[in-house]
Amino acid sequence: MNQLANFTKGFIRENPVFVLLLGMCPTLGVTSTAVNGLGMGLATTFVLVCSNIVVALVKNQIPDKVRIPSFIVIIASFVTIVELSMQAFVPALFESLGLFIPLIVVNCIVLGRAEGFASKNNVFSSALDGLGMGLGFAMALTILGSVRELFGNGSFFGMKFLEGDAILIFILPPGAFIVLGYLIAFINKLRKTA
Amino acid sequence: MGKKESSFKNMLITLFVITMLAALALGGVYNVTKEPIALAKKAKAEAAIKAVIPEFDTIKVFKVALEDGTDSLIFNQGYKNGELVGTAIESFSNNGYDPTQVRIMVGFSSDGDILKTAVVQQKETPGLGSKMNDPKFKDQFNGKNPNTFVLKVKKDGGSVDAITAATISSRAFCDAVQKAHTTYLKDGGSK
Numbered sequence: 001m002n003q004l005a006n007f008t009k010g011f012i013r014e015n016p017v018f019v020l021l022l023g024m025c026p027t028l029g030v031t032s033t034a035v036n037g038l039g040m041g042l043a044t045t046f047v048l049v050c051s052n053i054v055v056a057l058v059k060n061q062i063p064d065k066v067r068i069p070s071f072i073v074i075i076a077s078f079v080t081i082v083e084l085s086m087q088a089f090v091p092a093l094f095e096s097l098g099l100f101i102p103l104i105v106v107n108c109i110v111l112g113r114a115e116g117f118a119s120k121n122n123v124f125s126s127a128l129d130g131l132g133m134g135l136g137f138a139m140a141l142t143i144l145g146s147v148r149e150l151f152g153n154g155s156f157f158g159m160k161f162l163e164g165d166a167i168l169i170f171i172l173p174p175g176a177f178i179v180l181g182y183l184i185a186f187i188n189k190l191r192k193t194a
Numbered sequence: 195m196g197k198k199e200s201s202f203k204n205m206l207i208t209l210f211v212i213t214m215l216a217a218l219a220l221g222g223v224y225n226v227t228k229e230p231i232a233l234a235k236k237a238k239a240e241a242a243i244k245a246v247i248p249e250f251d252t253i254k255v256f257k258v259a260l261e262d263g264t265d266s267l268i269f270n271q272g273y274k275n276g277e278l279v280g281t282a283i284e285s286f287s288n289n290g291y292d293p294t295q296v297r298i299m300v301g302f303s304s305d306g307d308i309l310k311t312a313v314v315q316q317k318e319t320p321g322l323g324s325k326m327n328d329p330k331f332k333d334q335f336n337g338k339n340p341n342t343f344v345l346k347v348k349k350d351g352g353s354v355d356a357i358t359a360a361t362i363s364s365r366a367f368c369d370a371v372q373k374a375h376t377t378y379l380k381d382g383g384s385k
Contacts, residue, residue: 032319060198062208063201063208065200069209070209073213073216074212074216076216077219080220081219081220081223084223084224084227084231085223088230091234171359172359
């Protein structure tokens with residue numbers, strides 16, 4: 001039961017984007033389309049799971065005062081490995097996602113989970129936590145991207161159903177703030193009533 | 195086992211070991227992926243050549259210096275049965291929105307018309323400048339002769355419809371195509 005909670009808390013109750021408000025930079029920056037949001041979310045999930053596992057494994061070997069630089073090195077290494085491997089073995093995927101991969105390093109969710117959860121819990125719980133948080137992040141980015149794409153480009157997951165340009169401001173940075181604000185208000189309402 | 199104490203020695207050793215392991219892992223991955231990455235890039239450039247000029251059986255590759263002599267562009271002349279069918283020029287612009295070069299493959303017919311264009315590399319804003327890859331933008335160059343079709347966005351007095359909300363990326367694209375054309379003419383054009 002407790003392990004299940006570790007996994008599911010990332011979806012709504014502690015959703016990194018809508019509730020913890022972590023990782024705003026990639027959230028606002030890359031969600032101009034649903035596919036971009038989903039891609040960024042999944043890439044982040046992968047790094048989150050790997051870094052949570054490694055941090056949970058080595059947590060006792062790292063003196064407290066140098067834990068943050070150690071975690072950052074571990075995370076940055078994973079991100080670079082993911083970037084190089086994608087570029088080498090799945091160039092088509094890298095083509096569409098490559099842009100976001102380096103951005104994962106600066107995503108404070110990854111460091112936040114390493115510091116806030118993995119450094120205090122065992123490997124299995126940490127992996128579940130990383131997976132749940134990552135999927136929650138991916139879900140939030142996909143929703144945000146879908147809404148912005150829908151209003152800003154008149155399409156859904158790249159399928160166009162409106163000719164020409166739609167309400168452009170939704171694709172531009174202010175649109176990200178507007179949509180995110182309304183989504184957070186909506187989720188808060190849901191959490192209050194549930 | 196409890197936490198290690200934050201003594202100077204422990205901190206030094208920990209950071210040293212972690213950074214060394216990371217460096218070893220990254221070095222290893224880099225070596226393994228170096229070749230596939232180079233191959234993938236080459237395959238992409240070749241696909242771009244095939245996309246912008248008609249079918250060919252042999253190809254002649256050479257470099258031509260830019261007009262200002264600062265750099266050179268790669269010319270790929272495609273021949274079919276000994277006849278020149280088109281020249282694919284890999285051009286670039288440093289004026290994109292992202293510091294990464296925008297690299298465009300431009301195909302020219304022997305009359306000096308633009309056949310087609312293809313994006314080889316770009317890191318423009320996703321959803322805005324990245325739309326330079328959409329047919330809606332890049333196909334407007336097809337079949338145009340840059341002598342009459344001014345390679346500038348309409349805002350700057352040219353003939354190109356810019357991508358909405360991505361004028362800078364559109365300018366970079368035009369800049370790259372313009373460079374290709376200038377160098378093509380300098381090299382003797384249809385010779």
